[in-house]
Amino acid sequence: MSRPRLEMKNISKEYFGNQVLKSVNLTVGDGEIHALVGENGAGKSTLMNILFGMPVIHNTGGFNGTVLVDGRPVQINSPEQAMSEGIGMVHQEFMLLPGFTVTENIKLNREITKENWASKIFGKKLESLDFIRMREDARKAIKRMDLDLDEMLPVAGLPVSFMQFVEIARELDKDNLKLLVLDEPTAVLTESEADTLMSVMKKLAKEQGISILFITHRLDEVIEVADNITVLRDGEVVAELAAKDASVELLAELMVGRKVQIRPKSHKASSATEVAMTIENLYVDMPGERVRGLSLEVMKGEILGIGGLAGHGKIGVANGIMGLYPARGRVEVKGYGEIKLNSPISALKSGMAFVSEDRRGTGLLLDESIELNIAVQAMQSQNKFLTKGLVKIMDRKSIREHANKMIKELDIRCVGPHQLVRRLSGGNQQKVCIARALTLEPSILFVSEPTRGIDVGAKKIVLDLLVELNQKLGMTIIMTSSELGELRSVCDRIAIIYQGRLEGVLPVDASDKEFGLLMAGELSHHRKEAS
Numbered sequence: 001m002s003r004p005r006l007e008m009k010n011i012s013k014e015y016f017g018n019q020v021l022k023s024v025n026l027t028v029g030d031g032e033i034h035a036l037v038g039e040n041g042a043g044k045s046t047l048m049n050i051l052f053g054m055p056v057i058h059n060t061g062g063f064n065g066t067v068l069v070d071g072r073p074v075q076i077n078s079p080e081q082a083m084s085e086g087i088g089m090v091h092q093e094f095m096l097l098p099g100f101t102v103t104e105n106i107k108l109n110r111e112i113t114k115e116n117w118a119s120k121i122f123g124k125k126l127e128s129l130d131f132i133r134m135r136e137d138a139r140k141a142i143k144r145m146d147l148d149l150d151e152m153l154p155v156a157g158l159p160v161s162f163m164q165f166v167e168i169a170r171e172l173d174k175d176n177l178k179l180l181v182l183d184e185p186t187a188v189l190t191e192s193e194a195d196t197l198m199s200v201m202k203k204l205a206k207e208q209g210i211s212i213l214f215i216t217h218r219l220d221e222v223i224e225v226a227d228n229i230t231v232l233r234d235g236e237v238v239a240e241l242a243a244k245d246a247s248v249e250l251l252a253e254l255m256v257g258r259k260v261q262i263r264p265k266s267h268k269a270s271s272a273t274e275v276a277m278t279i280e281n282l283y284v285d286m287p288g289e290r291v292r293g294l295s296l297e298v299m300k301g302e303i304l305g306i307g308g309l310a311g312h313g314k315i316g317v318a319n320g321i322m323g324l325y326p327a328r329g330r331v332e333v334k335g336y337g338e339i340k341l342n343s344p345i346s347a348l349k350s351g352m353a354f355v356s357e358d359r360r361g362t363g364l365l366l367d368e369s370i371e372l373n374i375a376v377q378a379m380q381s382q383n384k385f386l387t388k389g390l391v392k393i394m395d396r397k398s399i400r401e402h403a404n405k406m407i408k409e410l411d412i413r414c415v416g417p418h419q420l421v422r423r424l425s426g427g428n429q430q431k432v433c434i435a436r437a438l439t440l441e442p443s444i445l446f447v448s449e450p451t452r453g454i455d456v457g458a459k460k461i462v463l464d465l466l467v468e469l470n471q472k473l474g475m476t477i478i479m480t481s482s483e484l485g486e487l488r489s490v491c492d493r494i495a496i497i498y499q500g501r502l503e504g505v506l507p508v509d510a511s512d513k514e515f516g517l518l519m520a521g522e523l524s525h526h527r528k529e530a531s
């Protein structure tokens with residue numbers, strides 16, 4: 001039998017006295033797709049940071065244990081060393097240079113150069129970039145993913161789903177790639193994009209012998225694509241099993257340590273007849289997610305889903321209305337009037353709040369505490385958590401009480417309300433974003449990809465909470481998601497966006513085929529043909 005491609009043996013790691021990995025063993029064979037699953041904060045990213053020699057590991061006292069590649073013990077002290085061992089990684093948070101093109105990002109630090117008159121005299125350093133060959137390589141890597149993406153586009157402004165593919169293409173372009181680590185690669189993708197990616201993964205593993213270590217919270221994908229699975233709980237391996245012996249329920253139970261109900265709470269359909277918000281002819285200039293003349297009515301007390309393929313503008317709607325990207329058109333909120341577009345404060349004052357899909361990009365103060373992050377927007381736009389007297393200062397006691405309540409309700413895994421947000425796992429950062437929005441007690445809540453990066457137990461908590469806010473407080477919720485199943489499980493109606501406009505609105509029990517047709521713009525095509 002051939003040697004495993006990767007063995008991590010007895011890996012232990014402490015962060016400031018907090019033991020986050022305890023004697024973890026992980027083995028990945030040649031051409032194997034191995035899934036690593038665990039709750040938010042279970043230690044998955046930490047284990048990968050060790051494998052990749054990330055500075056955060058060395059700067060916090062290193063780790064104990066051994067890493068072997070093809071049976072050979074290796075010391076990986078930097079991402080460059082990992083790369084030279086043939087280990088490639090795509091992180092949860094993107095590491096692209098926004099001002100550069102797709103090609104330049106794919107070839108970053110591995111640029112191809114060619115001779116010119118200056119280099120002939122002064123040496124290799126003065127060679128110029130060989131754009132033609134770089135472009136060819138980039139195109140080849142993109143093609144391996146079956147993707148239609150122009151390799152000369154700048155990365156800034158590409159939708160997150162495309163950024164994900166650029167990151168993967170960069171790894172695919174490396175000649176000696178033996179092991180590819182994908183940290184939540186499908187979290188930002190629609191189901192059909194995720195399917196494409198999974199077939200690419202299978203092709204790479206089975207036809208080209210590349211080993212893939214796959215971290216995801218989408219457990220159905222694990223069963224679909226993985227050969228074997230390692231389950232982490234609280235920094236320990238609690239199970240290693242073949243995917244053929246696993247089920248979503250079993251994995252969820254192993255991860256959480258108790259039986260988990262997967263389906264969110266059912267909710268009583270809204271019978272609202274009053275309009276909460278009218279959107280007329282909305283244009284949003286969000287690169288890669290442009291909205292081009294969208295009109296839509298949102299009913300009071302409903303949960304309205306917004307779906308559609310990546311790049312068609314579903315993400316742009318909330319971002320435009322909430323003032324994060326340039327917008328024009330007319331948006332009226334019942335009881336407030338027309339909101340001033342391009343003004344986040346006006347949007348917040350009208351009683352709306354937004355949980356963005358881009359938790360790091362839109363204002364989490366990473367080097368501040370959880371409690372301050374939760375309170376800050378309410379302090380700024382509603383004067384909450386300020387002392388009463390003439391001179392208003394932060395009321396630390398009420399901030400702490402409120403943060404403790406939110407930590408409990410949303411099950412934010414942390415040391416306490418004073419912990420810095422940077423030191424939370426990705427999923428727990430997402431929960432802080434949700435807590436921050438809820439603190440505004442909005443009458444209309446936009447949530448974009450609310451369960452991206454969130455584990456199966458927490459996912460239910462978040463979706464249940466949305467249902468509860470809607471049922472108990474009558475909160476109107478507009479939820480954008482790439483997961484149709486998720487939209488169907490909690491929404492009253494689902495609006496499908498195609499090419500920046502409303503293609504149609506369907507009831508949640510409409511067939512897959514009907515959703516598929518709207519997402520593919522079939523209605524628009526028929527309309528065009530008829531006219």
Ligand SMILES: Nc1ncnc2c1ncn2[C@@H]1O[C@H](COP(=O)(O)OP(=O)(O)OP(=O)(O)O)[C@@H](O)[C@H]1O
Nearest residue numbers: 015020040041042043044045046423424425426427
């Ligand atoms: N830089 C850091 N400093 C201190 N503690 C950290 C740091 N990074 C992570 N931790 C802690 O280590 C533990 C494991 O976190 P890790 O990010 O590895 O979890 P994860 O399984 O990847 O979670 P998620 O699914 O949410 O991404 C958590 O308790 C987290 O708070």
